Amino acid sequence: MITITGLTDVQRDIADRLWAMDTRADIEQYIHSLPRSLRREAWVVMTMIIAAELDSYMEVTDATEDLIRDIGG
Numbered sequence: 001m002i003t004i005t006g007l008t009d010v011q012r013d014i015a016d017r018l019w020a021m022d023t024r025a026d027i028e029q030y031i032h033s034l035p036r037s038l039r040r041e042a043w044v045v046m047t048m049i050i051a052a053e054l055d056s057y058m059e060v061t062d063a064t065e066d067l068i069r070d071i072g073g
Helices: 009-019 024-033 036-055 062-072
Strands: none
Touching: 009 024, 009 036, 024 036, 024 062, 036 062
């Protein structure tokens, strides 16, 4: 599991829920189920998770770039 410091309690809850999801469809369904006021927050948290995960790798492979493109739409 990754660690992102400085998250609020709400952001931490969103991050934990996103981290537990297996597919892009699950993520999109969850984010769209949130109140409008939290949707952008969830997208930001998801982007932070992706960035933290990328930082943990020494080398970004083609598969990782494909995953980023897939998640980003």
